[in-house]
Amino acid sequence: MTYKTNQLRNSIQHGDCIEVMRQMPARSVDFILTDPPYLVRYKSRDGRSIANDDNADWLEPASRAMFRVLKNDSLCVSFYGWTQTDRFMSAWRAAGFRIVGHIVFRKRYASRARFVSYTHESAYVLAKGRPVLPANPPADVIDFPYSGNRLHPTQKPVAALKPLIEAFCPEGGLVLDPFCGSGSTLVAASEANCDYLGIELDPAYHGIAARRLAA
Template identity: 60%
Template sequence: MTDNANTPRNLIINADCIDAMRSFDRGTVDFILTDPPYVTRFRDRQGRTVANDDNGRWLRPAFNQMHRVLKDGGFAVSFYGWNKVDLFMDAWKAAGFRVVGHLVFRKRYASSSRFLRYEHEQAYLLAKGNVSLPDNPIPDVLDFPYTGNKLHPTQKPVEALRPLIEAFTKPGELVLDPFCGSGSTLAAAQQLGRDWTGIELDGNHSRTAGKRLAFRQHSRAAA
């Protein structure tokens, strides 16, 4: 199913998200929910890393394309690295997004311990143009169940993502995740009866997401 020839639905694209989104039509995505690299050179206990987490060159062009494909009056939720918030904020504002909310995801465990025990994740709620208030605003603190990171080194729990999709979309609308990883956003959208599109640079992760969603994936040569 496609909204039109250039904005795919219910498809996972194995490509650089900037290149992929350039082929989408302007203003055809209803909601964006994404967990981009935090630009922190992340490496988990098993030695797994995240593509493009060693640089921030992609930030401005990626969010510029997200703003372009999002409908006027649409929302985006982006996770970010707290110690690189200046880079993310610069990219969001340069793209034209307005920051309208902040979300904290409360963990029952510490992902790491250094100066503090790090027991939360965080995201900003971004808006494009003149937006309407949601009918049922959700809390800005949400629980974050432990996934075990079995499918991806920074796997997000579907249970924490569903309230966001439910609050900011209606059934049948299109949810985009340009950094879809193992497909948690896509699974949450699918469970709620929304259409979805995922883009993932890493071929292994895009295949994992494809199996998880039980849908075909589309491969493009990554730049």
């Protein structure tokens, strides 16, 4: 099956994002904002885990698929696991992305403490081609309100995602999140007057995201 872009606008697809993106037209999305597994075998305090967080088999093919479906001269923002930075960078560069920015999301709480207390999340800004500079570039340090992680063990706050969509996606453009979890990126896209496409492998989180967007 090959999807047409209009079939996918404002939808949440259940399945393997690599397979779904392979069925999408090339150069069909305006901006990608995503929070993939960090490759750290994460388990939340209440025992929840993330699918495919225990292997990197998906990383390079997913990066290639993201590059293919992104329009020329457009941007992608991807969270990543800092302990696996070399793997993420290698996959992004092999796919064709250029690294053009880095964002720190500042927390008011520590999610964990070892040698240091972990009070931030990070994401890279990746370019395909030569995107024009945004009219109002977002800061590279953004406050990260606590989501409560009620819907997903690594649930991102909409308030931290919306400014990125407003800066990097044209109004009415299509925002893709291939690892959409509970759908925070999709909610942020809707609030920013953009269309969205989410893909989620886990049926439970796909259902949560679908109900969240329907509401």
